Amino acid sequence: MIQTKQDFFTAVKERRSYYAISKESDISDQQIEELLANAIKYAPTSFNSQSGRVVLLLGENHDKLWNITEAALREIVPEENFGPTAQKMEGFRKGYGTVLFFEDLSVVKSLQEQFPTYADKFPDYSLQSSGMLQYIVWTALEIEGFGASLQHYQPLIDEAVQKIWGIPSDWKLLAQMPFGKPTAHPGEKEFQSIKERFKVFK
Amino acid sequence: MIQTKQDFFTAVKERRSYYAISKESDISDQQIEELLANAIKYAPTSFNSQSGRVVLLLGENHDKLWNITEAALREIVPEENFGPTAQKMEGFRKGYGTVLFFEDLSVVKSLQEQFPTYADKFPDYSLQSSGMLQYIVWTALEIEGFGASLQHYQPLIDEAVQKIWGIPSDWKLLAQMPFGKPTAHPGEKEFQSIKERFKVFK
Numbered sequence: 001m002i003q004t005k006q007d008f009f010t011a012v013k014e015r016r017s018y019y020a021i022s023k024e025s026d027i028s029d030q031q032i033e034e035l036l037a038n039a040i041k042y043a044p045t046s047f048n049s050q051s052g053r054v055v056l057l058l059g060e061n062h063d064k065l066w067n068i069t070e071a072a073l074r075e076i077v078p079e080e081n082f083g084p085t086a087q088k089m090e091g092f093r094k095g096y097g098t099v100l101f102f103e104d105l106s107v108v109k110s111l112q113e114q115f116p117t118y119a120d121k122f123p124d125y126s127l128q129s130s131g132m133l134q135y136i137v138w139t140a141l142e143i144e145g146f147g148a149s150l151q152h153y154q155p156l157i158d159e160a161v162q163k164i165w166g167i168p169s170d171w172k173l174l175a176q177m178p179f180g181k182p183t184a185h186p187g188e189k190e191f192q193s194i195k196e197r198f199k200v201f202k
Numbered sequence: 203m204i205q206t207k208q209d210f211f212t213a214v215k216e217r218r219s220y221y222a223i224s225k226e227s228d229i230s231d232q233q234i235e236e237l238l239a240n241a242i243k244y245a246p247t248s249f250n251s252q253s254g255r256v257v258l259l260l261g262e263n264h265d266k267l268w269n270i271t272e273a274a275l276r277e278i279v280p281e282e283n284f285g286p287t288a289q290k291m292e293g294f295r296k297g298y299g300t301v302l303f304f305e306d307l308s309v310v311k312s313l314q315e316q317f318p319t320y321a322d323k324f325p326d327y328s329l330q331s332s333g334m335l336q337y338i339v340w341t342a343l344e345i346e347g348f349g350a351s352l353q354h355y356q357p358l359i360d361e362a363v364q365k366i367w368g369i370p371s372d373w374k375l376l377a378q379m380p381f382g383k384p385t386a387h388p389g390e391k392e393f394q395s396i397k398e399r400f401k402v403f404k
Binding site: 007008009011017029037039040041042044046048050052053055057058059061118121125128129130131132135138139140143150152165167174189190191192197199201 | 211215217246248250256260306326333377401403404
């Protein structure tokens with residue numbers, strides 16, 4: 001049983017999306033790698049399929065990701081509207097690193113073949129599992145003093161990412177998480193009434 | 203920033219699937235409701251859409267869920283193979299309560315209308331968000347001394363659930379989480395090598 005009540009809930013409440021981040025870090029790269037390895041290891045997956053895959057980009061590799069994303073966006077966003085996009089890319093590039101989240105579709109496919117009755121469900125389970133893994137990493141990074149956010153520039157950048165970092169073709173990119181030491185705090189968040197979202201029958 | 207390093211990681215490592223559960227609880231029903239309300243409130247969603255919906259079934263309502271699931275399964279599982287299924291249902295019924303996870307498809311649809319460029323992405327984001335919410339609830343329940351597991355008997359039970367508890371038709375059922383005080387611990391879990399799942403470029 002887990003002994004650690006308050007702290008988990010503190011982490012849940014304080015996790016936010018940070019867009020103002022810097023290239024500083026309170027922990028070593030080795031510690032970041034261990035944090036990610038543990039998140040990958042202990043994130044639950046249906047049928048213990050362990051379909052989640054992660055790539056950590058640091059240093060020049062982090063910068064390069066946001067350069068290729070900016071270049072890809074430049075081809076589809078009209079020049080006259082590109083200012084805010086360029087600023088956003090510059091914001092992410094200012095971060096310390098980026099975590100790329102993938103799901104290994106060969107694992108999903110193998111489950112579909114083994115359990116044809118649930119074949120149509122496995123892609124959904126895979127997405128839900130990835131959400132769990134993303135959440136653990138997000139919260140864990142913020143516990144270590146980073147601010148992070150979740151971005152979605154797939155499939156625009158898939159081909160470049162696959163080519164530059166030699167990603168297996170079965171790894172499907174689902175999300176990008178730039179992180180770095182926060183230089184500003186996020187604003188207040190608006191919450192919908194819980195009564196509209198939660199029903200109890202007892 | 204979150205101040206509470208070790209404890210979050212302890213929670214992440216110790217969360218497991220518990221199938222042997224009882225009708226005991228270390229906390230009040232009011233505390234269970236607060237735990238769920240906080241999980242719903244603080245789980246992240248893309249565009250802060252807050253699409254997650256939760257139903258908590260306690261007491262007779264919990265039992266009824268597993269009765270209707272058993273009845274629905276009896277219609278599709280051959281009589282001669284029903285033994286293990288009946289045992290599984292009895293195991294869940296022995297628990298203290300069940301959390302039902304839904305996504306409000308009207309929220310997803312409204313995002314698709316507001317942001318047509320990302321229309322095909324919102325259903326995936328919704329599933330990933332639900333995974334995050336499921337994970338928070340799972341871990342939070344185990345911190346409070348419960349054991350829990352994640353089950354998927356939709357769409358088999360959707361109609362009955364909707365009818366019995368008056369669930370809005372836009373709420374799509376994604377998962378069921380029976381929980382109760384553990385009466386036995388799960389076995390060892392097998393882990394795939396992290397090297398096959400995680401790449402670092404620095």
